[in-house]
Amino acid sequence: MKYIILIGDGMADFSLDELGGKTVLQKANTPNMDYMTRNGLAGLAINVPEGLPPGSDVANMSVMGYDPDVYYSGRAPLEAASMGIPLEKNDVxxxxxxxxxxxxxxxxxxxxxxxxxxARELMETIDRELGTDELRFYPGISYRHLLVASNDLGAKADCTPPHDVIGGEMMDHMPKGEGSDVLCRLIEESMPILENHSVNEKRIKEGKSPANAIWFWGQGYAPSFRTFDELYGLTGSVISAVDLIKGLGIYAGLDIIDVPGATGYLDTNYVGKAEYAMASLNERDIVVVHVEAPDEAGHMGDLKAKLQAIEDFDEKVVGTVLRAAKEDDEDCMIVVLPDHPTPIVLRTHTSDPVPFLIYSTLENEVDSVEAFDEDSMKEGSLGVVRGCDIVQMLIDKAKQA
Ligand SMILES: [Zn+2]
Structure with a gap:
């Protein structure tokens, strides 16, 4: 048996007046997800345990079969893994x-x-001016970089994600609590260094926003994962354009497969992701395919873009995988789900349970649910489950079959 998990990031939504009370999933034309729902089993998955933030890191950790209550240690350690930055004990x-x-x-x-x-030029200057053996800055992609601090520094500080406080006063949202003094000092000292940097002088001249401060959040220690193979006895890979998801895969001991043209955006190479996923199963047992586009559309509050992203996901990823799975010599079990809702009206994530389906090419247990959406799936025979239990559920079903 081969296993395929297809994640449409942020697909789930609320019912919208402008759609006559339908959700985006209900409105979107999704023949492949609906087909698999009609010919498979449906349920709702809780991917964000109570008390944890509804981030993609937490939610996708669940989808990949890891209980966030046990394994989640923060966002930045996952990004560090995807950037190839090793974390020692007591490194934050x-x-x-x-x-x-x-x-x-x-x-x-x-x-x-x-x-x-x-950004690389700016971060290299920051590391030169503010970095020490205990405080190491690493340039990443666009505005997303890392600080690794030794000796537990700032591990318990209360840090605020800057995207949650846009328009707010900087001084109100500075790091607080134990160990925050060093973080505040670094932020304050970064400002004159960046303000006068030639990169920013040029950006200002071009009418662009200057990168005139650094800001810390999402900190944590390296999580102590058991590998996917240890937990489930399966080999596998992850396909995603997003650092966090790759980082999860690395800690889980899964192979990271890069697909040309995968952007994490609305123009991503959907078909390529599906084709690489199916090819990966020649050598491995499971593949996790993550598509970011619906979440991006949700954050933009762009209904049209979200409909398009979901229809593209259904046609090009789910459809391509479904056709290939049916033709494959080996039997396949396919799961389709969002990690969390990213409702258009909120433009951010929520912790609500998400619809999920299980479809098998082998023999199809079927329940009464006919369409892949937030409401219909409530009637599914799988009920409400923890997302982190789904992988084991698949393995158990394969054994029974
Ligand atoms: Zn997400």
Whole structure:
């Protein structure tokens, strides 16, 4: 048996007046997901345990078969893994954003989506001026960088994600609590260094937002994962354009497969992801395919883009995988689900349970659910389960079959 998990990031939503009370999933034309629902089993998955933030890191950890209550240690350690930065014992990884401060307010959490080339120059200057053996800065992609601090520094500080406080006063949202003094000092000292940097002088001249401060959040220690093989006795791989998801895969001991043209955005190479996924199963037991586009559309509050992203996901990823699975010599079990809802009206994630389906090419246990959406799946025979239990559920079903 081969296993395939297809994740449409943020697909789930609320019912919308402008859709006559339908959700985006109900409105979107999704013949492949609906087919698999009609010919498979449906349920709702809780991917974000109570008390944890509804981030993609937590939710996808669940989908990949890891209980976030046991394994989640923060966002930045996952990003560190995907960037190839090893964390020693007592090392704390922080996400270090390049942000724009305007008149004392947090104007932009992304410094105008600064290019990686510009950002690298700035972060190298920051590391030269502020870095020490105990405080190491690493450039990443666009505005997303890392600080690794030794000796537990700032592990317990209360840090605020800058995208949650856009427009807010910087001083109100600075790191607080144990160990925050060093973090605050670094942020304050970064400002004159960045303000006068040639990269920012050029950006200002071009009418772009300057990256005139650094900002820390999402910190944590390296999580102590058991590998996927240890937990489930399966080999596998992960396909995603997103660092967090790759980082989860690395800690889980799964192979990371890069697909040309995978962007994490609406223009991603959907078909390529599906084709690489099916090819990966020649040598492995399971593949996890993560598609970011519906979440991006949700964050933009763009209904049309979200409908398009979901229809593209259904046609090009789910459809391609379904056709290939049916033709495959080996039997396949396929799961389709969002990690969490990203409702258009909220433009951010929620912790609500998400619809999921299980479809098998082998023999199809079927329940009465006919369509893949938030409401219909409530009637599914699988009921409400913890997302982190789904992988084991598949393995058990394969054994029974
Ligand atoms: Zn997500």
């Amino acid at each position: 990884a922080f996400r270090c954003n390049l942000i724009t401060i305007d008149d004392g307010n947090i104007a932009d959490h992304s410094a105008g989506h600064i290019t990686s080339e510009e």
